[in-house]
Amino acid sequence: xxAGKQILKWAIIFCLSFVTxxxxxxxxxxxxxxxxxxxxxxxxxxxDLQTWPTWAVWWVRDTAMTTEYSGEKSGKxxxxxxxxxEGDGSLEILxxxxxxxxxxxxxxxxxxxxxxxxxxxxxxxxxxxxxxxxDDLPFLMHFMQLFITPDLKDGLEGLKKVCEYQxxxxxxxxxxxxxx
Numbered sequence: 001x002x003a004g005k006q007i008l009k010w011a012i013i014f015c016l017s018f019v020t021x022x023x024x025x026x027x028x029x030x031x032x033x034x035x036x037x038x039x040x041x042x043x044x045x046x047x048d049l050q051t052w053p054t055w056a057v058w059w060v061r062d063t064a065m066t067t068e069y070s071g072e073k074s075g076k077x078x079x080x081x082x083x084x085x086e087g088d089g090s091l092e093i094l095x096x097x098x099x100x101x102x103x104x105x106x107x108x109x110x111x112x113x114x115x116x117x118x119x120x121x122x123x124x125x126x127x128x129x130x131x132x133x134x135d136d137l138p139f140l141m142h143f144m145q146l147f148i149t150p151d152l153k154d155g156l157e158g159l160k161k162v163c164e165y166q167x168x169x170x171x172x173x174x175x176x177x178x179x180x
Contacts, residue, residue: 030117030132031152037163039120042127043099045163046118048074049091055158057151062086091116106133127163131156 035042045051050069053059059067065084071077071092079092088109095103102118119130131152 029152030130031156032128032130033153033156033160034123034126034128035160035163036126037167039099039122039127041167042129042159042163043102043120044074045159046129047078047093047096047102049078049080049093050074051162052080055155055162057154057158058082058084058086060158129156129159 045055050073053067059065062084065082067080067082069078069080071079074093075096076093079090081090082088090107091104093102093104094115095101099120101120102116104116104118106114106116108114115134117130117132117134119132121128121130133152
């Protein structure tokens with residue numbers, strides 16, 4: 001009987017802790033980075049879904065992942081679908097404002113939709129990029145965000161490397177006026 005009371009006590013403590021923990025996690029997460037590249041260049045990397053495998057962490061993690069693209073080449077209506085050992089899913093750009101923001105829907109098999117939000121702000125040294133997610137997960141599933149947050153940070157780091165590398169490889173053009 002004593003062991004049963006101990007088990008019940010710890011089960012109640014665990015459940016209360018889990019509920020309290022989820023209570024303090026909202027349905028939104030985001031990560032921010034500053035990239036030393038023009039806003040337009042960074043925006044174009046994100047709005048073209050076919051560039052994602054060059055910087056997003058999921059393709060590094062699962063090299064056998066297959067990706068198909070449909071709809072528009074980039075911008076509103078662009079869509080990618082993937083098959084992966086970690087699960088199948090799709091992402092579609094629902095709205096975008098040139099060099100300012102992107103709003104997309106992310107679907108994973110068997111899960112409610114999540115919505116990605118990208119914001120681009122010009123800074124003194126380049127671009128401040130914020131990548132966030134809003135989800136419709138049930139209250140007790142909010143802890144799942146703990147697994148997504150590192151992916152956002154790693155993805156932004158990859159985006160930074162790609163954008164800054166491309167900028168470093170761009171030839172400088174000097175314009176001169178020559179008399180006729």
